[in-house]
Amino acid sequence: MFGTNWQPIFIKRRRLLLIAGLCCTILLVASILVAALWNNPANPLYQAKAEAGQGYWHTNGAQILDAYNRPVRIAGINWFGLETPSYSPHGLGNRSYQSMLEQIKSLGYNTLRLPYSNQLFDPGQHTKWYRLYEKP
Numbered sequence: 283m284f285g286t287n288w289q290p291i292f293i294k295r296r297r298l299l300l301i302a303g304l305c306c307t308i309l310l311v312a313s314i315l316v317a318a319l320w321n322n323p324a325n326p327l328y329q330a331k332a333e334a335g336q337g338y339w340h341t342n343g344a345q346i347l348d349a350y351n352r353p354v355r356i357a358g359i360n361w362f363g364l365e366t367p368s369y370s371p372h373g374l375g376n377r378s379y380q381s382m383l384e385q386i387k388s389l390g391y392n393t394l395r396l397p398y399s400n401q402l403f404d405p406g407q408h409t410k411w412y413r414l415y416e417k418p
Contacts, residue, residue, distance in 0.1 A: 361382075
């Protein structure tokens with residue numbers, strides 16, 4: 283009598299635990315698949331949230347493309363000073379380089395040209411790297 287009442291309860295509990303474990307496994311696998319598909323660069327929604335020009339650039343014919351094969355518009359700016367007798371980018375006596383680069387980026391530039399003089403690398407030359415290691 284005791285054994286007959288106990289077995290159906292044990293079997294029901296075991297089935298319930300198996301079903302709960304199976305549901306958890308299915309939920310975990312589905313979450314992993316959704317995350318993998320969502321963060322896939324081939325996903326159009328992932329591409330839409332990515333900034334233009336992100337990742338490595340490459341060429342296709344005469345076009346420059348980003349990592350998501352979108353055309354890149356190069357917007358460059360020149361930061362002179364390394365070719366002058368101070369041998370340091372101009373403006374570092376007034377502002378930190380971090381502040382300068384943030385302003386360049388905020389204005390929409392994505393390429394920076396730094397002209398320099400070969401004399402910069404001569405032994406005994408001293409540069410005036412103002413504020414190079416200061417925090418902004």
